[in-house]
Amino acid sequence: MDLSQNHIHNQSAANLYYQFGSDNSFPGLGTQQQFPPFTSPFGASPSTNIPHMDWNPATMLDNLTFIEEKIRQVKDVIHTMVDSGGQLSCHQGEIAQKKQVVNADLTCLIVQLISTAGSLLPSLKNSSFLRHPAAGHMDMANHVGPSSGLVPNAMTVSEENKEDMCSPEDYEELFKGWTDGTIKEGIEIGNVLVEEQDMKDGDEGKDGENLPPGSCELLQLEKDEILAPHTHFCSICGKGFKRDANLRMHMRGHGDEYKSPAALAKPPRDASAEHELVKRYSCPFVSCKRNKLHKNFQPLKTILCVKNHYKRSHCEKSYTCSRCHTKKFSVMADLKTHEKHCGRDKWLCSCGTSFSRKDKLFAHVALFQGHTPALPSEEPKTCSDQISHAGSHQESTKVPNSMGSSFMWGASSGDNNALDIKGFDGCNDDFLSTANFGSFNLSFGPADGFTGEPSGGSFSMLPSEHFQSA
């Protein structure tokens, strides 16, 4: 049964992937950004339908049946493990394999639970639940009880995902947090808690900050540490995470003491600030202004500032804009910010730089000797091409909103639940984030749980490095 179902799913996923690939303009994604294959373990399961639009008891029932079935499978596997537990003939590898199977199955269950429970979201979206994830999750935890304590956290994640929707790494990371299979040798960087939101506003630190010497603790991370993908590390196993929320989710696995709502809530900021010295960071790059040996040293405020500064100033710009193919960035967020505006820049300089505003161009031309404003090339066709190209991007970010969502929801929800695309298009951001969350769930569907095989083929579509660490 598992196999056949999975087969169907793979097929549908392949179709969907093809569809996806053909359409370059997916909402919130770079046009050529790799996206994990859309392979839902639930396939045509209507669980991903939007319940508030057509809340279908039958669908709900299907979902619950599926969950039941899944729990039974997991139980079976664990039974066999218990049964063979006494037998010495059992290989260590086999046990590990089964453990992985169980983990994957559990993941699958969680996902299913969340997506089922996610159907409650639209009705809740006006409540304080989404605005204040912490409080919301407390309520939810109480409401759903300890058995489904995962759900609110997942909600929190979905809330966060609004910031950068559908970033595959994030999902994988979360996924890793759940699977919790391997122990990565991480780098201990104390218990620095950095909110993801800080990345935008607290960037690069504020110049002119004058802390008297000795009043702060000056840290200097090494290059490797800075360039490590994670900033939150488990104090027990050292596993790294990009988000604190994910770390907290991970911590549950280390024991009951981490499961309490208090432990899961955000740690109070001021408490730590009182006890500890203010932390400031130095860039490891010698001769950089942010390096502590520099004459006019200006420290960086947070570890994220360090990371962004180091990448921007001392690293190769490896992310190229897929639209203009000229602008390069070393920080992914910068690329995304740029891509939002790329193509709109119609004010060109002779040096090839383009600007979204005329006064910016003129300021640039005024600054640099020999640079002249560049007119759109001779034949107006290219010019209009460019503009229409940009325009089509603009449009495409709108139209595919519906296409993408239909892909997320409608296509996977099968024939009977065709989605009213327009209706969805009208939904607001809160809802969209849920939608993305749904897609994320599905995209991680191909965890080997269903096949019953450890790793292997179904994982191959995931970026390899993440798979390695998983």
Next chain:
Amino acid sequence: MAAAAAQQHRHPKRRRLFLSPSPSPSPTPTLVAPPLVTLADELLFLVLDRVAQADPRALKSFALASRACHAAESRHRRVVRPLRPDLLPAALARYPCATRLDLSLCARVPDAALASAVSSSCSALRAVDLSRSRGFGAAGVTALAASCPGLADLDLSNGVDLGDAAAAEVGRARGLRRLSLARWKPLTDMGLGCVAVVCTELRELSLKWCLGVSDLGIQLLALKCRKLTSLDLSYTMITKDSFPAIMKLPNLQELTLVGCIGIDDDALDSLDKECSKSLQVLDMSQCQNITDVGVSSILKSVPNLLELDLSYCCPVTPSMVRSFQKIPKLQTLKLEGCKFMAYALKAIGTSCVSLRELSLSKCSGVMDTELSLAVSRLKNLLKLDITCCRNITDVSLAAITSSCTSLISLRMESCSRVSSGALQLIGKHCSHLEELDLTDSDLDDEGLKALARCSKLSSLKIGICLKIGDEGLTHIGRSCPKLRDIDLYRCGGLSDDGIIQIAQGCPMLECINLSYCTEITDRSLISLSKCAKLNTLEIRGCPMITSTGLSEIAMGCRLLSKLDIKKCFEINDVGMLYLSQFSHSLRQINLSYCSVTDIGLLSLSSISGLQNMTIVHLAGITPNGLTATLMVCGCLTKVKVHEAFKSMMPAHMIKNVEARGCVFQWIDKPFKVEVEPCDVWKQQSQDVLVR
């Protein structure tokens, strides 16, 4: 042989240098060289300059004398002004040393013509004038900029269809010092930016009527072109934002802001302590949003101003005039069309003591008492314009003539309350006058007799002065030998004798207007034909003039370029034949109501430079004759024809003529032969004024 001659031509100076130290002045008879070859180019050119000054056509004869003369003339010419763009390559090949290309006679210069012309000669051109030409685009400008690396002066005014692309091509001429982009309506900041960044040597720039240019472009210009000395931003949309940047230009001497509606008191006040020490000329005429407060505040920032133009700008108040004390060097003040508040004019006398030139033309509120007080302080005044200050009387004139005795220019058209007796004071006291305008005044022969003391008089406008007669003109003719321009429009009391006196006494005469002097006959024209420099003759409405007089003018005044013989009913084809034979300089002719037929009209078409024709109400003209003439005259830019011909001429012919750059004006006025007497006409014009 020819090569040897060319060699000798190439180094005439060296030869000369070699020869000069030789002690023996007598050349051996075997070395008889043509005299031109022994002459240094510099000296030869000086001779040619003199010859050309006397008669421009003399150079043509000179060039035809011999090969050496031809070559010398080729090297001599610096300015090329072709009549037709298709002759441009030949003209530039003929004159390789020409530095200035003036295309103002070519109404239409296609890109191809421009490109072929400038590319054929490895050009020494430094100045190109395309201000009157259309039909070229960015490609033509590209060719021009690419093949004339030394281009320093480029006039592209009136390129109403030219925009950013062409401006970017202008930017290839890096050495430009003077540039005019006036009336480039599609030009935006982008195009201006291209020019500003590259042409950093610019000294003079005109952006008049460039409506698409905004503060951003001007700011960039002010930043990049620091050597600008003259900037014309008339009728642009600049505002407060770019004003400080302009005023910070370190070398700016002349700033023209005519009709800048974006400049207001706020902008003028925004300079704070910024101060442009270099600025000498400021023209803010027709800036409607300026008040006396703004003017007072800007004057703080321009301490070295010499010339200020506030015409049609704002009412003149005493406080504003007192602020002129901040610009003690002010020499020229133009306040045309301004409304004078009480005591303002008087204050000019105390605040602008160094004033040399004052224009109060068409001002309201100019009263005798204040004007008298003002001019009594302005002893150094050289030029005074009180045109249409209708309230002033003999009192003012007495004050002017008694205190401003060094006046060289006095313009007081339509000061009709000044009596003839007072007008005599002008001649008695202001003997340095060179320019005098007494149009529509009470001047009589006694006044003219007094003017006989002004021996330097060059321009005399005494139209609509019905009291003057031959006797007065005789005085002028006898004592004003430098007279170049005399306007006797509707002086009904004149007859041939007075004109003959002028013609005989004023050999420098270039321009004479005898319109509606109905008494004059061919005798006048025969005497005027001795004035070889005459280039403008207006004898409109002189019904006694015939072809005989006109033929004398044609033969005697070879430089004639403007001719108005409207309502000279007796002039017929014979006069036209003479014109076509002799008046090759003719550019403009009005022959409405004449007795000219197709034959005369067609003969005119042999005048290759003819640009402007008015041919209305000619009984003898047929559509065919008109069409043929228009097709043959290749240089026409403007033709006025009766509207009836529009339907009678073949449409494609009209289109063809228009495609060459000619503009048609279809006139629909009634046929009116009779000419009212001068006194009737003057009375009518004054009745209009009273109403």
